[in-house]
Amino acid sequence: MKPVTLKQIAETLNISITTVSKALKDYPDVSKKTKRLVKETAEILNYKPNAFAVNLRTKESKTIGLIIPEVVHHFFSSVIKGIIAQAEKKGYLVIILQSNESYELEKKQIDLLLSKRVDGILISLANASVKFDHINTILEHEVPLVMFDKIAKLVQCSKVIIDDRKAGYKATKHLIDIGCKKIAHFRGPLLPQNSIDRFLGYKKALEDHGITYDPSIVFICNDVSFEEGQNYAEDIIANHKDVDGIFINTDLVAVGALNTFNKNNIKVPEDIAIVGFSNWFMSSVISPSLTTINQPGYKMGRKAFKLLFSEIKKRKAQEPINFKTVELPTDLIIRESTSVKVTSKT
């Protein structure tokens, strides 16, 4: 069964195609009776208007594009879920592309989405995106854009972020509160704003509590991987025996570190207390379970779509758009990896 056409409806009723078309679009020069007849017939025949033709007429695709660095990722898949749930409510479809943290791929994908005439774009930047010409192309095309999680401060658009700096502060202060005196930090790559902000929160917490900042115990995780967690934990064991607490940028890395400490009989939290970030599901089931910052991915996805939707509507109505930056709160989930007061080793 091929899709039913206007012609088939016209033939069924023995009227012209033009009349059928006008009746379906509620033109005033078609009688009420004919309109009813055409609409009923269209329903019986299961007629679906050609989406391409509807698009040409309304200049809307009712489709948005989403570019994220990685799909197989607890946080990002929660964000995707939030976006598609909210989009579906408003009758929008979501095209998903994965940048693999590559600037080149991200740029290509933006061109593709623009040529598809999506109604708006949501993006969380690749770690490699240090230039923003491709992002500015979106704005030059006057296509609504909302950035989330990994954003560029310099780009003029709406943004949804979490309070990374406060969260980094909160995580570090918790380690200080339970008695840690020498706190290391496994940070994310140098460039994404969220990794910078978590680091700044860490540093500020140390300063506010009279602990000297020591760059030799700040380790950069360029891949944000399980293996980096293992490797830096080995480095801590070998070279930094006085470290009694670690704030780690992402749970995946923290789980790698825990793995190495467990294997080497370093007791967590008695010898070293650990706070992760993101609240991946596995953090609650590993042993010891991991204290972490809960990052509201689903909520972030919903909020990002809501902001985009409001800009799409405003643009259509030719109303002015005021960019907003929404900061979602995070909370500290305390589990076994910090549940015992660490005594000073000095």
Added chain:
Amino acid sequence: MKPVTLKQIAETLNISITTVSKALKDYPDVSKKTKRLVKETAEILNYKPNAFAVNLRTKESKTIGLIIPEVVHHFFSSVIKGIIAQAEKKGYLVIILQSNESYELEKKQIDLLLSKRVDGILISLANASVKFDHINTILEHEVPLVMFDKIAKLVQCSKVIIDDRKAGYKATKHLIDIGCKKIAHFRGPLLPQNSIDRFLGYKKALEDHGITYDPSIVFICNDVSFEEGQNYAEDIIANHKDVDGIFINTDLVAVGALNTFNKNNIKVPEDIAIVGFSNWFMSSVISPSLTTINQPGYKMGRKAFKLLFSEIKKRKAQEPINFKTVELPTDLIIRESTSVKVTSKT
């Protein structure tokens, strides 16, 4: 900057819009010189053809729809990644919808994708989909369809599955090989074919090795959740003290069971050996680490798109389509949860 139009190119060159349009489409009645001039100007002005108009002309949207039960899920997110990677190679975009395991939602989403005139649909069925009228609608519209993972045997279309029955057999045989005499099964819901097949593999392995099948130690996980794993493990501890091995339908449930056994000082694998299914990342980092069946999600996604793409091409060329069922192999990953020979408790 609004998108550049044909009109702007025409005005720039002082020729008619029709000539510009014909030149871009390589019509024979336009001179080579004019064609070159128009194409160069289009490039300089960064002209992008209106995707809607291109779609109307070619009747292709270069977009496919993907419906899956759940996005925040290690296996399905790996499948998504495989699909979008392969689709991108062939210049296709992927619209992703989540059915939340609901038949009603799945039906609505199929209608939506058909009205959007996607070129093809990939689907992994919701557990609640026991009627297939909505799936047959896709075939009636002559839209290429490939089912993967959770399929309906009765629907006539191409399918990508894993060898669930063999895998269930392999998992159970492994428990028998290490000495288990009384093997329970935490199975998935009653209906999805993959959960039926894993159960049948379990049953066959018992029969082939002279172990009597005992339905009182087969537990149905309707939600396939961590909590169900905990609850059924408690049931085993309280009511089935002779159970010395469990084959569990999904790693998430197995991790729940491990959690309860750990809390109750039931030693895994010494008291009860456990084999999971799917090889979620966390299975390798929990303690004890979990023996499991590795399910190739990324590969399944790539294969599903490849099959769909070949059907889209054939349909366009009006060639006959032969439906294929591709069965991907799985393998057993042996870890700590089965690493010690279990001695008989009788």
